[in-house]
Amino acid sequence: MSLQGWIIYNGQIPGSKFLDFAEWIKCSADRKDSHTQIYKNNELHSLISSKKVTFLKNNQDDLPDYVVFTDKDIYLAKQLELQGVHVFNSSEAIAVSDDKILSYQQLARYNIPIPKTIIAPKTFPGISSFASQTIQVAIDTFEFPMIVKEAFGSFGEQVYLIHNEPELINKVNELRGKPFIFQEFIASSYGQDMRLHVVGDEVVAAMRRYSTNDFRANITTGGMMESYHPTKLEKELAIAATKAIGADFAGVDLLLGPTGKPIVCEVNSNAHIRNMFDCTNINVADFMIDYILDRLKEK
Missing domain, CATH: 3.40.50.20 (Rossmann fold)
Structure with a gap:
């Protein structure tokens, strides 16, 4: 049966x-x-x-x-x-992936390279303004431009490139009551990243995404895509990141660090696969189903 x-x-x-x-x-x-x-x-x-x-x-x-x-x-x-x-994926893996703060904590726990990140202290919607000392800490640590990223968001949304102090003050006050992070801007990867789709212990498909008019490379925000052949290091990093959040499969987004080495930007436990097929002609769903059926037969 x-x-x-x-x-x-x-x-x-x-x-x-x-x-x-x-x-x-x-x-x-x-x-x-x-x-x-x-x-x-x-x-x-x-x-x-x-x-x-x-x-x-x-x-x-x-x-x-x-x-x-x-x-x-x-x-x-x-x-x-x-x-x-x-x-x-399991409920735990989905929860960690969905919350970017938890994701970065897990990745850091396993010594996986990520952008330097400061977690914004928890606030509530009723406060009048965000603490100025936290804003100054972020400026002293990262200077400008820097990234402000909400903990919850998809398709490149809820990610903001901040260029100066007034812009930063306005954004963090706008986000009062929401969890978010301050993060260093990886200028060497402006408008480009690599999406590697991991299933089990294998990278089954990969594409390079790029944009000529946005710091984000997501297809939803207007980015373009091309088939990509990841290096051995990039494959190992994507697999390690997937395991770090406890996922069976995931779409791992890598940035190009200033020295050319990859840095994990995000791990998506619910990564959509149609764009990957359109770009590479590889059907990730076949690998996902094979993996699931093999796991269940083992048990």
């Missing part, structure tokens, strides 16, 4: 790219004779009581052998894990 799977995406975000990601994975699973169903996260309502952890209108017999979780709804992912379902 073939293994049964669910593919979960966020049903409350407008646009088709999230459903497209789920359908891409489903097609790969179907080719491997693994029957899957696609669910929106808002179609599965978690029920917690003193006697059970389950879903409304769903009994234990209906649960799948595995879930490919393309969303960031960590509470739903955890609900599935508590019921014994194998979730790829």
Whole structure:
């Protein structure tokens, strides 16, 4: 009997790219004779009581052998894990990846090269202004330009290049109540990065992204892409970064450091794969499904 799977995406975000990601994975699973169903996260309502952890209108017999979780709804992912379902990536890996502060802490813990980063002290929405001494510490440490980056954000959004002190003061006051970081600007990688897609212990596809009019290279912000052949060091770094956050697969974004050596910018546990296919003609979903089915057969 073939293994049964669910593919979960966020049903409350407008646009088709999230459903497209789920359908891409489903097609790969179907080719491997693994029957899957696609669910929106808002179609599965978690029920917690003193006697059970389950879903409304769903009994234990209906649960799948595995879930490919393309969303960031960590509470739903955890609900599935508590019921014994194998979730790829795990709720813990998704949570760390989604929070850039936790990501950088984990990467630093394993001595993985990252941009120098200062975590902004926690504030609350009601405060009148951000502490001036923290702003001065960031200026003294990084000078200008510097990066201000919100802890939560995707597709290159919520990342800001700051050029002077008034701009910095305005931005941090605008972010009152939100977790964010100050970060050194890697000028040597202005408008370019490398996206390496890791599955298990292998880099299965890679592309170079670049922009002529933005410090960010994300395709969503107008960047372009071309197939890329990463070096041995870049592959090792991407695999190590994926393991550092506890992920089974991830899209790892590398910057070019001032000496030419790679630096990890971000690790995305829910990296979309259509652009990678359009750029490289490599279907990352096939590698993801092979990895999942092999892991489950081992267990």
